[in-house]
Amino acid sequence: MSRKFLEDGELPYCKGCGHSLVANNIDIALQKNNYSILDIIIVTDIGCHGIIDKSFKTHTIHGLHGRSVALASGISAGTSNPKKKVIVLVGDGGATIGMQHIIDAAHNNFNITVIVHNNMLYGMTGGQPSEFTPYGFKTTTTPEGTNRNGYDLCKLAAIAGASFVSRVIGNVDFSDVLSKAFAAKGFSLVEVMEICPSYGVKANPGMKLKNILDAAGLEVKTFVNKETRSFETNIRTNVKRLLNDNENIPVKYKSNIDKPVNILISGSAGEGVQSAAEIFAKAAVSSGLNVSKKGNYPVTVGVGFSSSDIIISPEEILFTGTKDPDIIIITSKEGLDYSSAIIKNSDKGIIFYDSSVSMPETKATLIKYDFRKRVPAKNVSLYALLYYVDYSKVFPLDAVIETLKNDKLSSKLELNKLLDFS
Amino acid sequence: MNNEKKIIFTDNSKIVIEALTEAGADVFIGYPITPANLLYHYASQRFPVFMAAPDEITTLQWMAGFSSVGKIPVTATSFPGFALMVESINMAYMMELPMVIILVQRLGPATGTATTGAQGDLLLLNGMISGGMSIATFNYSDEFDCWNISAKAVEFAVKHRTPVVILTSKEEMMTKKSLDLNLLPFISKYKREFYNSAETYIPYKPEKNLVPAFLPIDNEQHQVRITASTHNMRGIIQNSTLEAMNNSKRLHFKNLRNIEDYVYYDLDDIPDAKTIIVSYGITSDAVKEAVINLRKEGKKISHLIAKTLLPIPKKYYEILDKFETIIIAEENLTGQYKQVLYGSNPQTNIISITDFGKMINPAAITKQASNYV
Ligand SMILES: Cc1ncc(C[n+]2csc(CCOP(=O)(O)OP(=O)(O)O)c2C)c(N)n1
Ligand code: SF4
Numbered sequence: 168m169s170r171k172f173l174e175d176g177e178l179p180y181c182k183g184c185g186h187s188l189v190a191n192n193i194d195i196a197l198q199k200n201n202y203s204i205l206d207i208i209i210v211t212d213i214g215c216h217g218i219i220d221k222s223f224k225t226h227t228i229h230g231l232h233g234r235s236v237a238l239a240s241g242i243s244a245g246t247s248n249p250k251k252k253v254i255v256l257v258g259d260g261g262a263t264i265g266m267q268h269i270i271d272a273a274h275n276n277f278n279i280t281v282i283v284h285n286n287m288l289y290g291m292t293g294g295q296p297s298e299f300t301p302y303g304f305k306t307t308t309t310p311e312g313t314n315r316n317g318y319d320l321c322k323l324a325a326i327a328g329a330s331f332v333s334r335v336i337g338n339v340d341f342s343d344v345l346s347k348a349f350a351a352k353g354f355s356l357v358e359v360m361e362i363c364p365s366y367g368v369k370a371n372p373g374m375k376l377k378n379i380l381d382a383a384g385l386e387v388k389t390f391v392n393k394e395t396r397s398f399e400t401n402i403r404t405n406v407k408r409l410l411n412d413n414e415n416i417p418v419k420y421k422s423n424i425d426k427p428v429n430i431l432i433s434g435s436a437g438e439g440v441q442s443a444a445e446i447f448a449k450a451a452v453s454s455g456l457n458v459s460k461k462g463n464y465p466v467t468v469g470v471g472f473s474s475s476d477i478i479i480s481p482e483e484i485l486f487t488g489t490k491d492p493d494i495i496i497i498t499s500k501e502g503l504d505y506s507s508a509i510i511k512n513s514d515k516g517i518i519f520y521d522s523s524v525s526m527p528e529t530k531a532t533l534i535k536y537d538f539r540k541r542v543p544a545k546n547v548s549l550y551a552l553l554y555y556v557d558y559s560k561v562f563p564l565d566a567v568i569e570t571l572k573n574d575k576l577s578s579k580l581e582l583n584k585l586l587d588f589s
Numbered sequence: 590m591n592n593e594k595k596i597i598f599t600d601n602s603k604i605v606i607e608a609l610t611e612a613g614a615d616v617f618i619g620y621p622i623t624p625a626n627l628l629y630h631y632a633s634q635r636f637p638v639f640m641a642a643p644d645e646i647t648t649l650q651w652m653a654g655f656s657s658v659g660k661i662p663v664t665a666t667s668f669p670g671f672a673l674m675v676e677s678i679n680m681a682y683m684m685e686l687p688m689v690i691i692l693v694q695r696l697g698p699a700t701g702t703a704t705t706g707a708q709g710d711l712l713l714l715n716g717m718i719s720g721g722m723s724i725a726t727f728n729y730s731d732e733f734d735c736w737n738i739s740a741k742a743v744e745f746a747v748k749h750r751t752p753v754v755i756l757t758s759k760e761e762m763m764t765k766k767s768l769d770l771n772l773l774p775f776i777s778k779y780k781r782e783f784y785n786s787a788e789t790y791i792p793y794k795p796e797k798n799l800v801p802a803f804l805p806i807d808n809e810q811h812q813v814r815i816t817a818s819t820h821n822m823r824g825i826i827q828n829s830t831l832e833a834m835n836n837s838k839r840l841h842f843k844n845l846r847n848i849e850d851y852v853y854y855d856l857d858d859i860p861d862a863k864t865i866i867v868s869y870g871i872t873s874d875a876v877k878e879a880v881i882n883l884r885k886e887g888k889k890i891s892h893l894i895a896k897t898l899l900p901i902p903k904k905y906y907e908i909l910d911k912f913e914t915i916i917i918a919e920e921n922l923t924g925q926y927k928q929v930l931y932g933s934n935p936q937t938n939i940i941s942i943t944d945f946g947k948m949i950n951p952a953a954i955t956k957q958a959s960n961y962v
Binding site: 204205208213218220221224225226227228229230231234237238239240241242243244245246247248251267268271400401402403404406407408409410412414415416417418445448449452456457458459460461462463464465466484485486487488489490 | 598634826
């Protein structure tokens with residue numbers, strides 16, 4: 168069969184390199200499957216096998232060492248042209264550094280064919296062993312032979328969910344196997360076992376590929392050949408805009424504050440600090456104020472402190488970080504611990520704090536209240552903020568009540584208890 | 590635009606995702622990381638295609654795949670994820686594949702503190718492309734930038750066939766503010782053109798503004814060769830031929846040349862000011878407040894907010910060269926933008942105001958800056 172997908176002339180490999188046979192078998196298999204030249208997208212990895220691009224007349228893309236399978240997965244998921252056949256050429260080196268991509272592509276069943284050129288060493292960098300070098304196989308840097316077996320890539324790909332997996336010895340015509348792999352729907356992988364004349368043969372004179380595979384227990388066979396559903400990209404045509412008019416907060420109330428008020432509420436995770444701050448903030452918006460809210464919490468959002476800086480202002484708000492707050496609300500010991508430095512330095516603020524915590528020395532005005540005794544812990548932040556609104560009249564309590572009623576929280580709340588400050 | 594206000598209470602992540610999609614970005618691929626999680630979350634609701642990758646290397650590779658077939662992919666991450674992406678961003682840069690990468694800075698080194706903001710990754714971006722080449726880097730100073738600059742980042746990437754980075758930080762993406770929706774201008778979708786001639790397609794032949802025409806790799810008419818190895822105009826690997834070297838150099842000059850059409854900054858200049866403060870990102874609001882305070886004290890000071898960070902627009906030096914003292918305020922240990930602008934041994938009139946591990950307070954800026962006005 169004369170070439171159709173490959174340019175005429177020499178391939179770019181050392182004399183006798185198994186990679187040449189792979190390229191020629193690909194051409195034959197593609198012809199068997201009646202592909203047109205531009206149906207094919209060849210994705211090559213870094214390694215000797217990856218210098219083949221210029222010999223292919225197809226589309227070609229040549230990326231990074233080990234990442235070709237992920238790149239091909241993206242191409243396959245991205246193309247809306249079902250006629251395209253995406254073929255990855257990768258070595259055992261690329262399969263080593265990029266093993267996760269192979270497992271992942273098999274798992275997702277991306278519509279690609281991966282051809283692994285397994286010459287059991289890194290050819291391009293001078294013949295070092297890979298994770299697929301079989302026991303006893305000698306390489307440049309393991310002249311005694313490697314002391315453990317390589318992975319069985321075919322078994323891994325099969326378990327991960329591939330549609331078609333086969334191992335062949337790359338010294339015969341294996342175009343029929345490739346032809347089946349190309350025709351398979353979803354992820355197919357063919358591992359071609361070869362020897363690198365420049366390093367492999369030199370380090371292991373006289374060794375037979377068949378014997379190496381037998382000794383390593385690497386079977387030459389088709390492991391999987393099944394009809395499966397291949398990956399389909401979910402393209403949504405009816406996505407909704409995010410900045411919706413229905414999030415619009417109408418201004419129905421009025422606030423009398425004439426300068427910004429910086430509020431710090433500090434309590435425990437799980438006690439609704441952030442959601443209470445959000446309700447408070449929205450109520451301030453509905454009172455015609457500019458508002459900002461910044462959350463502070465450890466990475467584990469469910470334990471430890473949780474605090475929020477809120478600024479309400481008749482003017483534009485610039486800096487949104489923690490400044491010397493005008494109002495500090497402390498609802499728990501954890502909240503106190505987090506804010507203690509701010510409290511100690513505060514000389515003008517008012518601090519509302521729960522009676523269960525003991526305040527450090529401060530010049531701020533102190534107001535103690537039984538927040539925790541009067542409502543369940545999960546509502547204590549909201550209760551404290553309501554208390555503050557009622558106390559300070561920064562904006563009408565009704566603004567908070569209305570915000571609460573529009574919130575999904577409302578069904579779980581006993582409003583009359585939350586509004587009882589007697 | 591109607592005059593009635595439409596106030597919403599939102600974080601900027603939502604504004605960013607909405608703007609990117611309005612501008613034409615159609616694929617979001619990501620791996621979750623604080624403080625980029627809100628972007629990821631909104632993207633999962635808003636992008637026509639959303640894919641959860643198993644890691645950040647895969648993220649970038651999938652993006653490159655989508656980009657090579659003509660889609661416009663976006664991701665958002667923070668330093669730990671970004672570090673994993675660096676080789677793949679170089680790949681996309683060399684392949685000339687458009688995409689937008691949002692880097693939401695948090696406190697490092699390493700995993701550092703995920704929930705604390707920072708401005709610590711600018712120098713990484715400045716040297717990220719091997720060879721010292723420039724990559725377009727934008728950043729936001731407020732919610733309006735989140736809207737406008739996000740759209741411009743998409744446009745820059747597509748128009749110039751290049752990855753683009755948007756540098757932002759935790760508080761910018763997570764703090765919520767009230768915003769009048771009516772103040773956000775309409776974003777029109779960027780009209781993308783593909784190569785459409787019958788003549789042989791040459792994938793890396795520079796056309797207008799040093800940008801080669803783009804053709805998806807799954808097209809039916811012309812062979813497309815894309816490669817990240819040193820290559821000639823036809824996309825054939827070559828070691829170091831003149832044509833290949835010129836092609837690699839072109840990538841740098843392409844960004845350098847074209848950034849000049851995308852220079853975004855705010856200059857608050859007052860007559861007779863001899864001192865200027867430069868800020869970017871999260872520190873800008875604090876500097877605005879400090880400038881108000883300083884002027885109340887009768888001090889003459891100007892303020893430049895840089896939004897196009899890299900490559901450095903010529904315009905910035907034109908502005909800054911007129912001042913006797915230049916103060917650069919940023920939330921990192923060593924003054925990274927100062928080093929980018931003026932090197933690591935700047936003249937004594939170049940002053941750094943920095944803080945590490947917390948937002949720089951306007952009072953601190955006011956106090957330190959007043960020594961130089
Ligand atoms: C991230 C990265 N690490 C290391 C290398 C160096 N490198 C280039 S090719 C290669 C191994 C090639 O071996 P293989 O994939 O088996 O292909 P072969 O050369 O044998 O065909 C390595 C390690 C690289 N290019 N990129
Ligand atoms: S070094 Fe080995 S793998 Fe590489 S081309 Fe030569 S024979 Fe083939």
